[in-house]
Amino acid sequence: MPTRKAERLALAMLADSVVARFAADWKRCRRSEVPSNRRNNVMEPD
Structure with a gap:
C-alpha cells in the first residue's frame, strides 16, 4: 500500500x-568540553 510506504x-x-x-x-x-580528545572519531568516523 502506498500510504503505508x-x-x-x-x-x-x-x-x-x-x-x-x-x-x-x-x-x-x-x-x-574536551577539544583535545580525538577518541570521538572512533565512534563517529564522519
Missing part, C-alpha cells in the same frame, strides 16, 4: 533528522 518513509526521514540533530549537538558539546 509513504508513512514509513516519512517516519524514517523524521527519525533520521532527529538522530542527525542529536549527533551534531552531542558532537559540539563534546568538542567544547
Whole structure:
C-alpha cells in the first residue's frame, strides 16, 4: 500500500533528522568540553 510506504518513509526521514540533530549537538558539546580528545572519531568516523 502506498500510504503505508509513504508513512514509513516519512517516519524514517523524521527519525533520521532527529538522530542527525542529536549527533551534531552531542558532537559540539563534546568538542567544547574536551577539544583535545580525538577518541570521538572512533565512534563517529564522519
